[in-house]
Amino acid sequence: xxxxTETPARRPARRRWxxxxxxxxxxxxxxxxxxxxxxxxxxxxxxxxxxxTGGGPFGVRQETWVGLDxxxxxxxxxxxxxxxxxxxxxxxxxxxLTLGLALTFALLLDLPRVRGARFSRTxxxxxxxxxxxxxxxxxxxxxxxxxxxxxxxxxxxxxxxxDALHGPMLFPAIANIAIWGGVGFNMIILYxxxxxxxxxxxxxxxxxxxxxxxxxxxxxxxxxGPALVLTGLFALIGTLQVYGEPTTLRPMxxxxxxxWVPLMLIYRDAFTRDDLSLAAASSVALAxxxxxxxxxxxxxxxxxxFGES
Amino acid sequence: MSTATAxxxxxxxxxxxxxxxxRPRAAVxxxxxxxxGALYCLVPVVWxxxxxxxxxxELFSTFTFLPGTGLLDNLGDLFAxxxxxxxxxxxxxxxxxxxxxxxxxxxxxMAGYALAKYEFPGRxxxxxxxxxxxxxxxxxLAIPQYLLMSKIGLAGTYWSVLLPxxxxxxxxxxxxxxxxxxxxxxxxxxxxxxGANDARxxxxxxxxxxxxxxxxxFLLQFVGIWNNFLLPFIMLSDERxxxxxxxxxxxxxxxxxxxxxxxxxxxxxxxxIIPLVVxxxxxxxxWRLDLISGGLKG
Numbered sequence: 063x064x065x066x067t068e069t070p071a072r073r074p075a076r077r078r079w080x081x082x083x084x085x086x087x088x089x090x091x092x093x094x095x096x097x098x099x100x101x102x103x104x105x106x107x108x109x110x111x112x113x114x115t116g117g118g119p120f121g122v123r124q125e126t127w128v129g130l131d132x133x134x135x136x137x138x139x140x141x142x143x144x145x146x147x148x149x150x151x152x153x154x155x156x157x158x159l160t161l162g163l164a165l166t167f168a169l170l171l172d173l174p175r176v177r178g179a180r181f182s183r184t185x186x187x188x189x190x191x192x193x194x195x196x197x198x199x200x201x202x203x204x205x206x207x208x209x210x211x212x213x214x215x216x217x218x219x220x221x222x223x224x225d226a227l228h229g230p231m232l233f234p235a236i237a238n239i240a241i242w243g244g245v246g247f248n249m250i251i252l253y254x255x256x257x258x259x260x261x262x263x264x265x266x267x268x269x270x271x272x273x274x275x276x277x278x279x280x281x282x283x284x285x286x287g288p289a290l291v292l293t294g295l296f297a298l299i300g301t302l303q304v305y306g307e308p309t310t311l312r313p314m315x316x317x318x319x320x321x322w323v324p325l326m327l328i329y330r331d332a333f334t335r336d337d338l339s340l341a342a343a344s345s346v347a348l349a350x351x352x353x354x355x356x357x358x359x360x361x362x363x364x365x366x367x368f369g370e371s
Numbered sequence: 372m373s374t375a376t377a378x379x380x381x382x383x384x385x386x387x388x389x390x391x392x393x394r395p396r397a398a399v400x401x402x403x404x405x406x407x408g409a410l411y412c413l414v415p416v417v418w419x420x421x422x423x424x425x426x427x428x429e430l431f432s433t434f435t436f437l438p439g440t441g442l443l444d445n446l447g448d449l450f451a452x453x454x455x456x457x458x459x460x461x462x463x464x465x466x467x468x469x470x471x472x473x474x475x476x477x478x479x480x481m482a483g484y485a486l487a488k489y490e491f492p493g494r495x496x497x498x499x500x501x502x503x504x505x506x507x508x509x510x511x512l513a514i515p516q517y518l519l520m521s522k523i524g525l526a527g528t529y530w531s532v533l534l535p536x537x538x539x540x541x542x543x544x545x546x547x548x549x550x551x552x553x554x555x556x557x558x559x560x561x562x563x564x565x566g567a568n569d570a571r572x573x574x575x576x577x578x579x580x581x582x583x584x585x586x587x588x589f590l591l592q593f594v595g596i597w598n599n600f601l602l603p604f605i606m607l608s609d610e611r612x613x614x615x616x617x618x619x620x621x622x623x624x625x626x627x628x629x630x631x632x633x634x635x636x637x638x639x640x641x642x643x644i645i646p647l648v649v650x651x652x653x654x655x656x657x658w659r660l661d662l663i664s665g666g667l668k669g
Contacts, residue, residue, distance in 0.1 A: 079492075081569035085485035086497065088478045092538035097504055100515035107518065163408070170405050175398040178406060184652065185409035188416060191647040193598035195616045196640040199623055200415035203422065203637070208431045211418075246412065299506070306600040306616075313624045329605070332514055345514050349507055356506040 101349070108132050108343035132343035142344060145324040148233075152323075153301040155237035156244075160297055161290065163241065164248035168286075169278050171249075172256045183253070187246035194243060198310040201239045202227070206314060227315035239307050240300070248293045255289035256282055291363045295356055302352045305329070324348055416644070423641040427634040445638040452622075452635055459611055460618035461643070464597055466529070467614055471536035472592035476585050478537055483546025484577055488559060501547075504540025517605045531606040532614070536596050542588045549584030549659075550577065587659045590651075597647060615643045 111128035114121040136142055167186055171179050189197065203209045205226035213223035226235040259282065267277050283290075305325040312318045320334075321327040324344065332341035422430065425439030433439060449457050485491075486498060516535050520526040525534075554577045562572045600616045607613055610621070619639050626632035 082485040082489035082491045082494075084569075085481040085489075085573070089482035089538065089543060090497075092478065092534075093500065093504065093540075096516060096535045096538050097507075097512065097540075100512050100519050103519055104515035107515075167405065167408050170401040173398055173401050175395050176405065177397045177402045178409075182405035182409040184655070186405075186412045187655075188648055188651070189412050191594060191651045192416070192644050193600065193616045195600050195620050195623075196419075196644055197415070199619065199636060199640055200419050204415060204418060204435075209422075209435045211435045214434055242412065242415070245408075295506075303601075310620055310623065313626065325601070328514060332517075333605075338518060341514055342518075349512075353503075353507055 104342045104345055107339055108346050109339075111339045128339075132339050133347065135340055136344045136347060139327075141319075141321045142324060142327055145321060145327050149301065149304065149323050151233050152237050152240075152304065153298070155234055156240045157294070157297045157301055159237070160241045160244040160248060161294055163245045164293065165252055165283070165286075165290065167245065167249045168252035168256055169282060171253050172282070173274060183250075187250055189243050189245070190247045192243065194239075194306040195310050197239055197243050198307045201235070201242070202311055202314045205235055227311065228317055232315070232317055236307055236311065240304070244297065244300070248297070251293055252286055252289050255286045259285050287363075291360070295359055298355060298359065299352055302348065302355070416648075419637060419641045419644070423638040425634070425637075427631045430634060430637075441634070442638075445634055446642075449635055449638050449642065453610070456610060456618065457639055457642075460613050460615045463529075463612060464614040464616075464643075467532055467536065467603070468593045468597040471533055471596045472589050475537050475539050475542055475592045476589040479539060479542035479546045479588050480550075480578070480581055480585055481573070482543045483548075484550045484554070484573060484581070486543070486547045487550035488554065488556065488577070498547075501540045501543050504538075505544055513601050513605050516602070520606065526606055527608050527612070529612060532603045532612075535602060536592070536599075539588075539592055539595075542592060545588055545591075546581070546584060549587075550581055553584060554580045583657070583659045586654075586657045590654060590658055594647070594651075615639075619643065 109127060109129060109132070110125055111131055112123050113126050113128065115124050115126065167182075170176060171183055192200075204211065207213050207223050207225050210223070210226075216223050224231065226232070263281060264277055267281060272280070303325060304323050308318050308322045309326060312320075320330050325348070328341045328344045328348070331337045331344065418435065421436055421438050423445060424442040425433065426441030426444060429439040429441065486494060486501075512535075517526060517531075520531045525531045558576060558580075559572055562576045567575070597614075598616065599614075600620070603614050603617050604620070607617065610618070613621070619636055622632050622636040622639060626636055
């Protein structure tokens with residue numbers, strides 16, 4: 063894909079065997095041990111199950127091959143489907159807002175004559191360093207009616223307080239934690255990508271009478287397209303794997319069940335119910351879903367973002 | 372701010388001179404929007420710093436952004452909790468993130484260099500395997516990894532969290548992109564002509580050129596491991612091996628029964644984020660995050 067930018071001099075060195083294999087060996091061993099084998103093991107396990115064999119009172123529970131039974135059971139469970147539904151609502155709020163805000167801030171930082179850009183850039187990036195569990199705790203207390211600054215103000219002016227962790231505010235409240243944690247990192251990726259655009263492109267546009275607005279929409283956004291695809295991809299993958307935030311918030315609200323999102327359901331099946339096969343089937347389904355969604359996104363955007371060179 | 376290089380006239384009232392210098396008008400709306408964004412991101416951090424000064428009776432009774440009087444007591448309680456469990460968690464986090472990120476960086480750099488600078492059979496296959504890994508990152512794998520770890524008897528040990536952190540397809544991808552652009556093939560050829568073998572070329576020629584890329588992989592990996600929750604949460608059951616994230620989660624979930632633990636969870640969070648924020652601010656300029664966006668162009 064990078065045929066245009068690659069100079070012939072950067073072509074790999076002549077064919078060699080031993081050295082590259084040795085350099086790749088540690089990565090390959092770890093890859094097989096901690097990615098490939100667990101995936102294969104989970105797939106194998108998802109086709110197994112405990113079944114009573116032999117008849118009458120002397121039947122023995124034994125692990126046997128059960129085919130697609132676990133997958134059927136997983137998808138017949140209304141809680142898994144409900145979990146995906148909740149995930150969808152959460153993702154529809156979190157992903158566009160994270161990317162939209164990140165792009166807006168990156169474009170603003172890139173404007174001439176903006177004051178305090180360094181301070182804002184650093185401040186917006188800071189949440190990246192805050193672990194999700196801690197971020198959830200901080201926002202949880204800011205939501206809690208007894209410690210919320212918003213409610214303190216509302217009370218002073220005689221208005222009823224808002225409980226963000228109950229009722230219709232729950233989804234935006236949880237999405238907000240992810241947005242808060244994700245905007246800065248995505249903003250920096252988009253901003254560095256913007257800084258990589260040569261300045262004479264803008265000079266030419268300004269000479270032609272383009273406003274900053276035109277430059278942003280006609281030049282900058284199309285040119286950071288590949289970076290937007292990448293950040294979008296990661297935001298999407300992140301959404302499908304939401305776990306820590308709702309789990310951490312559970313003690314603060316009664317509205318988050320033990321199976322609120324698919325990973326929480328998988329965790330319960332594996333560790334509370336001890337049904338590893340069912341958990342493995344749901345895991346495989348979730349992983350396949352993530353892969354399909356990623357590939358569809360890459361295909362649709364047609365940017366060939368991860369090109370081989 | 373100004374890039375003018377002409378010597379400035381010596382003035383007895385520099386402030387006035389400063390003010391008189393023609394300066395382009397500030398763009399007000401973008402500045403306001405950015406400052407609002409900064410406030411949104413800073414408010415929870417400021418809150419935890421303020422709240423960590425409150426005693427447990429002040430936490431729910433005084434205005435949320437009003438400092439309290441219990442900072443030193445809270446700190447004392449935090450480090451006394453469970454025979455110094457908090458310090459143990461912090462050390463565990465440092466061990467997982469430090470050792471894990473360093474080893475992962477080395478593994479990624481070697482693999483990335485090999486993929487970028489050698490042509491060998493299976494290179495394409497290796498590359499697609501890595502892409503697959505990038506699209507399917509660790510977290511969905513946590514449960515199968517746990518099952519496997521318990522089969523070989525490692526679940527619940529330091530190794531069960533450390534080992535899976537050593538492989539990062541995204542790190543290999545970044546290292547490959549960086550090796551491709553930062554290590555000129557001519558230099559490698561020249562070193563070979565001088566009689567250096569492959570290992571020597573890598574260690575003394577390629578590695579020094581790849582340091583900025585390695586720093587980036589290290590920092591991304593460090594923050595990623597430090598902030599990871601699901602993997603240690605699934606793998607570990609012994610509180611002494613917990614990293615900070617899982618430790619703080621336990622404090623918080625016990626807190627719904629014993630409110631005094633809320634104060635501990637809050638000061639614990641404040642203490643946990645300060646070193647990472649400081650590290651990020653100090654090392655900010657060494658990050659080569661353009662690597663990530665640049666990686667997309669090949």
